[in-house]
Amino acid sequence: MAKTQKNYALPLAFCGLFFFSIGFALGINSLLMPVLEKSMQLTSVQSNLLLAATFTPFLLFGIPATKCIEAIGYKKTMAVSFILFAASFGLFIQAAASASVVWFLIASAVAGAANCVLQASVNPYITILGPLESAAQRISIMGICNKLAWPFPAVFVAWVTAKSVAAIELGDLFLPFQIIIGVFVVLAILAMIAPLPEVKAAGEEGADDADAAASACPYAEGKTSIMQFPHLLLGALALFLYVGVETISLATATGYAASLGLEGDFYGYIPSIGMVVGYIVGATCIPRVLSQATAMKICALIAVIGSVLVAVMPNPEISVYCIFFMALGCSLMWPALWPLAMADLGKFTKAGSSLLTMAIAGGAVMPLVRGFVQDLTGSYQTSYWVCLPCFLFILYYGFVGYKIRK
Secondary structure, eight states, rough: HHHHHHTTHHHHHHHHHHHHHHHHHHHHHHHEEEEEEEHHHHOHHHHHHHHHHHHTTHHOOOOOOOHHHHHHHHHHHHHHHHHHHHHHHHHHHHHHTOOOOHHHHHHHHHHHHHHHHOOOOOOOHHHHHGGGGGHHHHHHHHHHHHHHHHTTHHHHHHHHHTGGGGOOGGGGGGGHHHHHHHHOOOOOOOOOOOOOOOOOOOOOOOOOOHHHHHHHHHHTTTTOOOOOOOHHHHHHHHHHHHHHHHHHHHHHHHHHHHHHTTSSSSSHHHHHHHHHHHHHHHHHTTTTEEEEEHHHHHHHHHHHHHHHHHHHHHHHHHHHHHOOOOOOHTTHHHHHHHHHHTTTTTGGGHHHHHHHHHTTHHHHHHHHHHHHHHHHOOOTTGGGHHHHHHHHHHHHHHHHHGGGOO
């Protein structure tokens, strides 16, 4: 194990940088949503269409992204994703200049396609870079990089424009987004030259010895479709719901605080801190103290309690801080779900990765549902009830679902 960690320290460092860029690109929505609601008088449901446009491409590009990996490898696929990110922020500049919701949705869709391509490459890469039983540990480290980036767009734009987040207008986005374009171009170059070895999962297609591949993953031998892996299918549904509620946790804290008239730009850090605390536990305790399955069970229970607290707390100004527990619960779900769902896939590893990547589209659905409930009830706080059944299903997967084999 020590040897593996030593050999892959540099690749992990580059992947950490790439995970930070994923968080940054997704976190831009938490800045844009309140800006558009204020500047263009959008409702909560309308502004949440940005999230829908960001996550819907995961349904469309999950399989093409995997085909891209098969054709040009992990490194070049990551580079392609950064070029797409740069293009998306160019479109955001066009959207801000024309004050067009349609252009914002197009830009968000291109950013979503870029995110899909990057997620499809970097998540399975980290999962199979070392032993599967410690995959959650590696993903936890990557998660720290990712979640620290979520509130960073608001801080970065506020710093460049010398304005508070509440005072940012559409015209203020030009310069910071131009800088971001340059950064993504540099990341594309880094991805091409980074020392990232091509890796394959046990039993994956392309192994030199077919018999050795079969013996490495006998459960997958003889199967003809990913539909024959129930633990993968249930994992994909759990991941769909998880990404939805995680997005709600990370993207709504600022808006919820603003709806209560709370001043300050730090509320976006509440869920990020919760996520990072959980990731630190995962990075230090998995697999030595906690198994991946046990970590997910504990986190699901915390998330269930946290979502109830946010929705029922008599003092809404305190309930904002309870989002910390929702996010803390979410923290180790992603690191645990991926390896649990991808276990024993063998030659279907890339196909399984495509399915899980497509499940990230849950980030398009659940925020819209929450926004609809908010508009229907007139209560931001009440809308958090939509998270509870999602966390309950994830709890089921952590106890039972991942064990199902046929």
